[in-house]
Amino acid sequence: MTDLISIARQFIEAIPHSRALGMVLETLGDGRAAVSMPYDLRFVGDPATGVLHGGAVSALMDTASGAAVMCHPTAPASTATLDLRIDYMRPATPGQRIVARAECHHVTRSIAFVRVTAYDEDQARPVAMGTGAFTLDRPR
């Protein structure tokens, strides 16, 4: 299992844009994934407050969601985002790392459904929540 995680971690960290945002795979398995991203001044959306841009949080949530699909027990060969809806519930606290936790809660023959929540250090109050539909390519 540890090997699988380190392979998956290398896989995610090899995605150019995930690497550009400094993403790190925290946990993975059984249709669930957690991916984190550091606070970085380059990712700020509102310089007056130093709050991260929603787009950077979306990118993190999309990555975590894709990872959750890929580690679903049906072992998909590949996936791509079809639809992603994100509700921004509060500004992320400046200076804090963001973690997105995604769960692939249902799959059909060709679609995977995902729920994803993003937190800063306050685990009791999510920063954003999302739902997504992903394509699912079954292994041949």
Place this chain on the structure above:
Amino acid sequence: MKRPEPVQQVKDRRDGALRQLVEGVPYIGFLGIRFDRRGDELTALLPYDDSLIGNPALPALHGGVTAAFLEVAAIIELAWSVQWPAMEAGAAVGPLPKTIDFTVDFLRTGLPRDAYARARVVRSGRRYASVHVEAWQDNRARLYAQATGHFLMPPPSDDAPE
């Protein structure tokens, strides 16, 4: 009759206001997004860069890049259109609207090339606004993504004229 304002003065004012809106946001610079202006019409440009790739095997743009690009295009268009009368009157640009929710529809794979987006403010009220945005790459008619978002408008500043 009042003489029309010199064209260069008009251009400088509008381009200056747009620059203030866009360059105030570090993340827009991080992604390399620029805006092309024709009168009051804006087109967002996302020049291709290797760091935008999400699937190196295809290769394809990262879904998060596309989502962020559309969100940036929507927010800037909304701020631009709402603040247009004040900017034309010479006022400094105000704060940006805040995203309440954003729904992205990924229609085609994002190819490793430049992308473009244009947003339309569907409804803009005193407190809330709804914006639709479309993105394409090689062909304007073949959208690769579209999105709808709701935004919270910044409270009017106290010194703003009624």
